[in-house]
Amino acid sequence: xxxxxxxxxxxxxxxxxxxxxxxxxxxxxxxxxxxxxxxxxxxxxxxxxxxxxxxxxxxxxxxxxxxxxxxxxxxxxxxxxxxxxxxxxxxxxxxxxxxxxxxxxxxxxxxxxxxxxxxxxxxxxxxxxxxxxxxxxxxxxxxxxxxxxxxxxxxxxxxxxxxxxxxxxxxxxxxxxxxxxxxxxxxxxxxxxxxxxxxxxxxxxxxxxxxxxxxxxxxxxxxxxxxxxxxxxxxxxxxxxxxxxxxxxxxxxxxxxxxxxxxxxx
Amino acid sequence: xxxxxxxxxxxxxxxxxxxxxxxxxxxxxxxxxxxxxxxxxxxxxxxxxxxxxxxxxxxxxxxxxxxxxxxxxxxxxxxxxxxxxxxxxxxxxxxxxxxxxxxxxxxxxxxxxxxxxxxxxxxxxxxxxxxxxxxxxxxxxxxxxxxxxxxxxxxxxxxxxxxxxxxxxxxxxxxxxxxxxxxxxxxxxxxxxxxxxxxxxxxxxxxxxxxxxxxxxxxxxxxxxxxxxxxxxxxxxxxxxxxxxxxxxxxxxxxxxxxxxxxxxxxxxxxxxxxxxxxxxxxxxxxxxxxxxxxxxxxxxxxxxxxxxxxxxxxxxxxxxxxxxxxxxxxxxxxxxxxxxxxxxxxxxxxxxxxxxxxxxxxxxxxxxxxxxxxxxxxxxxxxxxxxxxxxxxxxxxxxxxxxxxxxxxxxxxxxxxxxx
Numbered sequence: 001x002x003x004x005x006x007x008x009x010x011x012x013x014x015x016x017x018x019x020x021x022x023x024x025x026x027x028x029x030x031x032x033x034x035x036x037x038x039x040x041x042x043x044x045x046x047x048x049x050x051x052x053x054x055x056x057x058x059x060x061x062x063x064x065x066x067x068x069x070x071x072x073x074x075x076x077x078x079x080x081x082x083x084x085x086x087x088x089x090x091x092x093x094x095x096x097x098x099x100x101x102x103x104x105x106x107x108x109x110x111x112x113x114x115x116x117x118x119x120x121x122x123x124x125x126x127x128x129x130x131x132x133x134x135x136x137x138x139x140x141x142x143x144x145x146x147x148x149x150x151x152x153x154x155x156x157x158x159x160x161x162x163x164x165x166x167x168x169x170x171x172x173x174x175x176x177x178x179x180x181x182x183x184x185x186x187x188x189x190x191x192x193x194x195x196x197x198x199x200x201x202x203x204x205x206x207x208x209x210x211x212x213x214x215x216x217x218x219x220x221x222x223x224x225x226x227x228x229x230x231x232x233x234x235x236x237x238x239x240x241x242x243x244x245x246x247x248x249x250x251x252x253x254x255x256x257x258x259x260x261x262x263x264x265x266x
Numbered sequence: 267x268x269x270x271x272x273x274x275x276x277x278x279x280x281x282x283x284x285x286x287x288x289x290x291x292x293x294x295x296x297x298x299x300x301x302x303x304x305x306x307x308x309x310x311x312x313x314x315x316x317x318x319x320x321x322x323x324x325x326x327x328x329x330x331x332x333x334x335x336x337x338x339x340x341x342x343x344x345x346x347x348x349x350x351x352x353x354x355x356x357x358x359x360x361x362x363x364x365x366x367x368x369x370x371x372x373x374x375x376x377x378x379x380x381x382x383x384x385x386x387x388x389x390x391x392x393x394x395x396x397x398x399x400x401x402x403x404x405x406x407x408x409x410x411x412x413x414x415x416x417x418x419x420x421x422x423x424x425x426x427x428x429x430x431x432x433x434x435x436x437x438x439x440x441x442x443x444x445x446x447x448x449x450x451x452x453x454x455x456x457x458x459x460x461x462x463x464x465x466x467x468x469x470x471x472x473x474x475x476x477x478x479x480x481x482x483x484x485x486x487x488x489x490x491x492x493x494x495x496x497x498x499x500x501x502x503x504x505x506x507x508x509x510x511x512x513x514x515x516x517x518x519x520x521x522x523x524x525x526x527x528x529x530x531x532x533x534x535x536x537x538x539x540x541x542x543x544x545x546x547x548x549x550x551x552x553x554x555x556x557x558x559x560x561x562x563x564x565x566x567x568x569x570x571x572x573x574x575x576x577x578x579x580x581x582x583x584x585x586x587x588x589x590x591x592x593x594x595x596x597x598x599x600x601x602x603x604x605x606x607x608x609x610x611x612x613x614x615x616x617x618x619x620x621x622x623x624x625x626x627x628x629x630x631x632x633x634x635x636x637x638x639x640x641x642x643x644x645x646x647x648x649x650x651x652x653x654x655x656x657x658x659x660x661x662x663x664x665x666x667x668x669x670x671x672x673x674x675x676x677x678x679x680x681x682x683x684x685x686x687x
Contacts, residue, residue, distance in 0.1 A: 052620060060620070060647075060649075060650050085650075087291050087292070087650075088293070088651075088686035091331075091333075103532075113414045114381070114382045114383050114414070118493070118528060118535055118537075119535075120535040120568045120570045121530055121533045122572070123572040123573075126570070126574065127620070129621070130621030232620075259367065259375065262336075
């Protein structure tokens with residue numbers, strides 16, 4: 001027994017220390033899932049179509065190009081968004097320097113006045129361009145902010161998944177009390193998520209509609225977020241996806257805001 | 267030299283055969299502003315157009331934008347066609363932007379032609395942004411973006427590692443567009459009261475010659491999340507700050523240097539900016555007919571309160587140099603400004619209904635001049651294409667010659683319906 005224990009200690013030390021040792025299987029799974037969903041490749045680009053459907057079935061549409069460049073896995077990322085629709089926002093560009101720790105830096109470029117407007121840091125749970133997706137849904141919530149436990153196995157979209165319950169370590173960092181995620185065994189992508197309030201009532205539901213493998217990276221090319229309280233939902237579809245990173249991290253700046261790359265102005 | 271440039275540009279345009287399909291956009295809108303208070307200056311004139319008296323703005327406006335891009339160049343055109351309802355001037359065409367951007371080198375962008383330019387850190391206040399402003403549009407129902415009229419500029423941006431240096435030059439001076447007594451009454455300093463267009467003071471504009479051009483410069487960079495910038499300008503006072511003995515106003519020469527800084531502090535965004543305006547034709551401040559040199563600056567903050575609420579505030583001050591000489595040159599009983607004049611601004615914004623309905627308020631309060639300006643508005647996106655705005659431009663002040671006091675009795679409410687495509 002004593003020998004077994006010391007062997008175990010040696011194995012743990014060899015394996016790289018306490019971080020690995022403390023990461024339980026649920027944490028490991030959620031970290032892998034976060035990397036697969038938010039940090040695939042070193043960055044990439046996609047043309048995004050967003051459809052907002054309200055309770056009466058009335059729809060609003062937005063179209064934009066989105067560029068991403070990772071500075072470090074599970075760390076800082078730069079995002080650039082160039083709107084092509086609707087007409088009143090066409091040409092508007094949005095730049096985010098996402099900081100894994102602390103507030104993000106954000107800028108908006110309004111071409112009609114050639115204005116680069118810096119935007120005050122916002123609550124990450126606030127809506128992204130009026131949709132049911134929050135900023136956090138778009139740019140990711142780090143798994144270390146939550147405690148995770150595996151609660152079962154399930155099948156979603158005909159695929160084998162592991163069901164994980166996540167609870168915020170600090171309740172103030174989220175508008176939900178806990179979240180259930182169904183993580184695809186094969187791709188590690190979240191196929192479904194449900195967000196619950198303190199009373200245990202589901203308030204939001206996420207569904208990955210369609211998974212495709214692009215340049216070797218499994219990608220959720222269609223994603224829907226349901227706001228169950230307001231009975232409305234938003235679907236985003238990704239087209240022209242590329243994981244070849246066109247921009248260097250330090251090129252996500254005012255020059256890019258004012259000069260959209262030619263291929264994205266279509 | 268000029269021919270060489272033109273030849274270069276033509277060669278470039280022709281070699282860049284890969285122009286894509288042009289992208290077309292724009293809007294049509296109706297703007298209607300109605301006075302909410304009596305204006306004696308405009309009413310006094312018997313022949314004044316009744317329409318203008320009641321409606322500072324009543325127009326249909328259509329805007330067309332065309333953009334296209336090739337490998338190393340892009341082109342942008344923005345044209346407004348305006349049909350004014352209150353007079354017989356018919357339909358006017360306003361070429362707001364027509365520029366070419368050239369990306370010839372990794373470290374240089376060139377933007378040439380008619381364009382709008384903005385820089386600095388202020389929210390509807392300015393120190394180093396000496397590009398022209400359209401105050402008439404600002405006080406009469408047009409969208410906030412019309413505060414910036416276009417200018418003919420050659421703008422060069424040099425990207426030098428983490429630092430960017432920009433120079434913009436104009437072959438001629440573009441002054442601010444001030445109310446001239448048609449849509450709004452205007453203060454006439456020679457008679458000391460607000461007047462209409464027929465009584466408005468004559469303003470002498472500098473000749474359109476290269477000698478009367480303008481140069482704008484900026485260098486900027488960042489340190490982490492903080493942004494800094496240095497600015498320079500050489501040209502003219504943007505408003506007619508000089509008077510002749512023959513009773514005309516004119517734009518004296520000035521140059522300026524300044525700096526700005528902006529960074530987040532916790533969840534707040536703070537900015538600070540300052541500039542020295544040097545009155546070139548009156549450097550010592552002893553000519554009472556020309557504005558003295560000034561220091562201008564402001565500090566401000568903005569914070570998101572969550573739930574789609576945003577709150578902002580700024581403190582702005584102007585400090586007149588050589589104040590003793592200014593006082594010595596005053597006429598007895600004439601207009602006298604304070605040495606230090608300050609203004610506070612507040613902005614509140616709230617979105618509801620998936621950000622389709624916006625409530626917005628912006629207020630200026632002149633602490634030294636006892637004048638004020640309120641800009642409340644409600645804007646609703648009925649569909650992705652149709653936006654309806656109801657707003658007001660309310661102004662007042664104790665004295666008829668201050669920044670906002672000069673437009674008192676010109677308060678109006680307005681409505682705007684815009685269809686974008």
